[in-house]
Amino acid sequence: MAAANPAKxxxxxxxxxxxxxxxxxxxxxxxxxxxxxxxxxxxWGELATDVSCPQCRQTFPxxxxxxxxxxxxxxxxxxxxxxxSGREPDPERLCEKHREPLKLFCKEDEIPICLVxxxxxxxRDHTVIPAEExxxxxxxxxxxxxxxxxxxxETLLGLKVRREKRSQEYLKQTQAERQKIVAEFQQLRQxxxxxxRLLLAQLEKLDEEIGRLQTDTVGKLSAxxxxxxxxxxxxxxxxxxxxSEFLQDxxxxxxxxxxxxxxxxxEISPELGKRVRGFxxxxxxxxxxxxxxxxxxxxxxxxxxxxxxxxxxxxTVTLDPDTANPLLILSGDGKRVRWEPTRQRLPDxxxxxxxxxxxxxxxGFTSGRHCWKVEVGDGLCWAVGVARESVSRKGQISxxxxxxxWAVQRSGYQLRALTSPVTPLPxxxxxxIRVCLDCDxxxxxxxxxGSKAPIFTFPPGSLPGxxxxxxxxxxxxxPLSLHP
Numbered sequence: 001m002a003a004a005n006p007a008k009x010x011x012x013x014x015x016x017x018x019x020x021x022x023x024x025x026x027x028x029x030x031x032x033x034x035x036x037x038x039x040x041x042x043x044w045g046e047l048a049t050d051v052s053c054p055q056c057r058q059t060f061p062x063x064x065x066x067x068x069x070x071x072x073x074x075x076x077x078x079x080x081x082x083x084x085s086g087r088e089p090d091p092e093r094l095c096e097k098h099r100e101p102l103k104l105f106c107k108e109d110e111i112p113i114c115l116v117x118x119x120x121x122x123x124r125d126h127t128v129i130p131a132e133e134x135x136x137x138x139x140x141x142x143x144x145x146x147x148x149x150x151x152x153x154e155t156l157l158g159l160k161v162r163r164e165k166r167s168q169e170y171l172k173q174t175q176a177e178r179q180k181i182v183a184e185f186q187q188l189r190q191x192x193x194x195x196x197r198l199l200l201a202q203l204e205k206l207d208e209e210i211g212r213l214q215t216d217t218v219g220k221l222s223a224x225x226x227x228x229x230x231x232x233x234x235x236x237x238x239x240x241x242x243x244s245e246f247l248q249d250x251x252x253x254x255x256x257x258x259x260x261x262x263x264x265x266x267e268i269s270p271e272l273g274k275r276v277r278g279f280x281x282x283x284x285x286x287x288x289x290x291x292x293x294x295x296x297x298x299x300x301x302x303x304x305x306x307x308x309x310x311x312x313x314x315x316t317v318t319l320d321p322d323t324a325n326p327l328l329i330l331s332g333d334g335k336r337v338r339w340e341p342t343r344q345r346l347p348d349x350x351x352x353x354x355x356x357x358x359x360x361x362x363x364g365f366t367s368g369r370h371c372w373k374v375e376v377g378d379g380l381c382w383a384v385g386v387a388r389e390s391v392s393r394k395g396q397i398s399x400x401x402x403x404x405x406w407a408v409q410r411s412g413y414q415l416r417a418l419t420s421p422v423t424p425l426p427x428x429x430x431x432x433i434r435v436c437l438d439c440d441x442x443x444x445x446x447x448x449x450g451s452k453a454p455i456f457t458f459p460p461g462s463l464p465g466x467x468x469x470x471x472x473x474x475x476x477x478x479p480l481s482l483h484p
Contacts, residue, residue, distance in 0.1 A: 024036045029053050043157055318333070322349060324337070338479035366468070380411075386463070391404035
């Protein structure tokens with residue numbers, strides 16, 4: 001393997017990855033990558049939040065930039081070495097055919113030629129100018145292209161800064177909502193635990209009082225029952241004696257039977273019953289409080305879900321006629337598609353689906369968050385989702401992530417996610433479906449655009465890191481329409 005060019009390696013090390021020029025006033029970040037002070041300052045703009053390295057994407061709090069004096073001295077020395085090496089005259093290139101210096105330039109063939117080539121039959125009728133003059137002309141043209149490319153790069157750098165700033169703002173909003181939800185549920189847990197301890201303590205006291213009353217009542221009743229049992233036994237024995245013996249002590253026996261009126265034990269006090277009923281009222285009030293909370297929880301979740309949807313940019317999607325199956329009819333503006341049984345005569349180009357009634361969107365996405373809506377109406381056979389750029393177009397393709405497709409499908413009276421195997425979903429009257437594509441997380445979510453209720457989410461990392469395009473499958477005469 002040939003050794004690397006030391007001069008080229010040195011040039012690469014002292015080049016700023018943002019402006020592609022020698023480092024000027026170099027500063028180093030915490031990740032040890034270095035940039036021109038002016039370049040990194042312009043890249044970050046006025047971000048007040050955490051910033052990231054443009055090269056390795058590591059994030060850290062924005063602070064003072066650290067001047068790399070040692071690297072600055074190396075850059076100055078390397079620049080001087082490169083200038084000195086540039087002063088040495090390069091060996092003059094010679095014509096391979098005539099071994100003469102290439103001092104001329106043929107405009108027709110756009111190649112340098114020598115004086116002998118200029119007089120040859122091959123270049124006799126061509127426009128030939130001095131090589132220095134041609135170099136100047138091409139320098140002007142290249143400088144114009146270089147100016148255009150630098151302007152485009154500046155525009156993209158500004159766009160990158162704005163997108164990162166917007167993403168940071170969205171992340172701050174979601175973090176604030178997360179903290180708010182955690183705090184509210186923590187307060188609810190504390191309230192419920194406190195109410196649980198209070199109510200259980202009150203129940204324990206009531207249990208003790210009822211137990212004492214029950215013990216006292218049972219004791220008194222047991223004593224009276226015992227005395228009555230003894231008297232009954234005595235009278236039964238006396239009644240069995242002969243008349244002469246029975247009558248001898250009949251007066252005493254009758255006096256013992258007269259025990260007086262029956263004294264029932266003390267009833268449960270009204271105060272204790274009132275306390276029991278009052279406790280029941282407390283549990284009813286707690287149940288009402290929980291019911292009110294559960295009634296307001298869906299609206300709170302809906303508000304949180306609505307804020308999360310704000311992070312997605314509404315994309316204008318149109319359908320690509322070069323990919324449409326011949327059974328599909330597209331509108332002129334590419335916003336509607338319907339199926340019909342008559343197959344159209346269309347060229348069988350490589351991009352076209354030939355067996356599945358599918359069509360792709362023109363637009364493709366590689367980064368960022370994008371969403372669009374698909375109106376499915378009353379159709380019973382449709383599928384809505386996304387597909388990778390390299391999805392197969394010919395033959396019986398697999399409608400699943402293995403085949404490069406992530407979608408939800410309705411087939412008759414069944415709704416399912418096209419996972420592998422498929423995932424059955426609750427059938428609801430979805431008339432508009434919002435497709436939310438997060439390229440950075442590799443995730444796609446489907447939401448009912450009317451109720452904002454989630455339908456299905458393919459987990460993060462499901463989508464590959466390549467260009468993703470909208471995808472529709474239609475097998476119904478009810479048209480599908482695209483909306484931002």
